[in-house]
Amino acid sequence: MTTATSSLRELVRSDSVHRSVYTDPAIFDLEMERIFGRAWLYLAHDSELPQPGDYVVRHMGTQGVILTRGKDDAVHAIYNRCSHRGATLCAFEKGSATAGHQCPYHGWMFNADGTLRGIPHPGGYDGVIDKADLAITRVRTETYRGFIFGNLAGASAGPLVDFLGHMKTSIDDLVDRSPTGRIEVGKYQLRHYYRANWKMTFENLNDTVHPGFAHSASVVSAKAVMAEVGQENVVPSVGMMLANGKPIQFFQDLDMVTAPGGHSYIGGHMGADYTPDTADAYTAALIAHHGEERAKEVLSVDRHLMLLYPSSFWHARYQTIRIMRPVRHDLTEMIGYTFRLVGAPEETHVNAIEYCTGANSAASPVIADDLEIYERCLEGNTNDAREWVPMSRGLREVREQDNTRTRSPSTSEIYIRNQFAAWSEYMGSEYTGASA
């Protein structure tokens, strides 16, 4: 497999993609450099770093970075790497480093912004080094409504809002649902992994045709339980499994919205509603904050998952974000967590927690099936015989198009074609090098 830029573009056709994009480790390495090294990647929410000195460690593709709230209250992102011998500065995912980050090896001290503050035994460096040269490389960040994004391409990347484009409305949807305008990150994260390519999740989560097949076991089982306990007694998480068994026409009628950059979302959420008591209390709180008209507008936004290519998955209605961490071409981690709508009844957060558990746990009957399918696709695609994987479903079914977005039936594979259009654009242009 040659990886010259011209031949990389040839791996993507208008209706199919070459199987090597899932199976070739060399392509994975280039994806890290050219996609994850250039796109805006969601890193953290402001509320994860409430106090000066608070830090979290995140991945941008295979690169580890530290986000620290400085004494100036700004959040700084730097690579997780001491500029001396290269040891990681932070071993834990989060913590507080009010005095700065100290390397465990020779005690070098760094400020939140990566500048080298001190070397405990500086004598041998007299006239040898300039501390300014040994600052840790910074990562460019921008924030949208409290969500912090990073870009490894530094100054050569365009602004975050351009990257988000129409998809910022799905982020607005999440924040606007708060009756105080504030959201707060939940305390716990839920992770799963699978031994297959990262793109499998992107191509699966907005696929509305697979549930009737891949998840039929949990649909059949949920129906059997419903028959036993009575329809009126079905708990919300079982209701969520039943949603996968809706007739295909239901999904054909829903909209799939795709936008430049590989992003997409499905119109119409599927699953559990708030209990009437919770819904009443929540709606009243929302009206108090927004006014009746605006509150109605906020609640009328009805979207399922938003896929922000290439690294995060947003569910405004259930206040859940999932972050993708590609590890190798055949190993991927997914990290999920919830947000509390500050001022909403606690039950709304419990609802989000239930969604997050069902949508991101390896023990979820639905996700367990997806993970198995991802791994089978990797194994199958390493078998010879066919070079091209079709992504042609709904090729002639576009409903409406302008330059910000395209609307199609949610059963269309247009969101996969749209991802590979972005893939091709990222991969097919020469790397200009990171410049922070």
Place this chain on the structure above:
Amino acid sequence: MIAEVAALIEREAALLDDRRYPEWLTLFTEDCLYWAPVSPEMASPREGPSHFRDDRQIMMVRTHRLANPRAFGAEPSPRTLHVISSIRIEEESDSEILASSSQIMLEYRNRGRFEDDQRAFGSRVRHRLRRTSDGLKIAEKRIDLINAEAAFNAMAAPL
């Protein structure tokens, strides 16, 4: 008392290893909680997402599904072996007993992937047992995996 408790905990594990799920369900109360948190610090499943936090209905779906040949995540069927030790009674009242045990579950699925096909789950398990007219029942089974915070691959076999 400890003998009665130990017998119940061991019987529960044996029913799982033997895949006798309908009988396994009869060991639990109607309002039971079967829970694997993502952190030992979690006091309630309402505090955050869990690996699972099943009520009886989800347990019914889960076990019904394991018998379904279209359950890809459970095909081929996982074979499990629970090893239990250090059963202790932590608290007791007239109506309830809180018992803890150390458990290792080995799980094997024959997928032709060599050592990846066998996994080990180590956990501290707490059973909250309730005295009912129908004998001692499990009101809550909390499984604190030693790697609770870690990412897991598909988990189909009940822990």
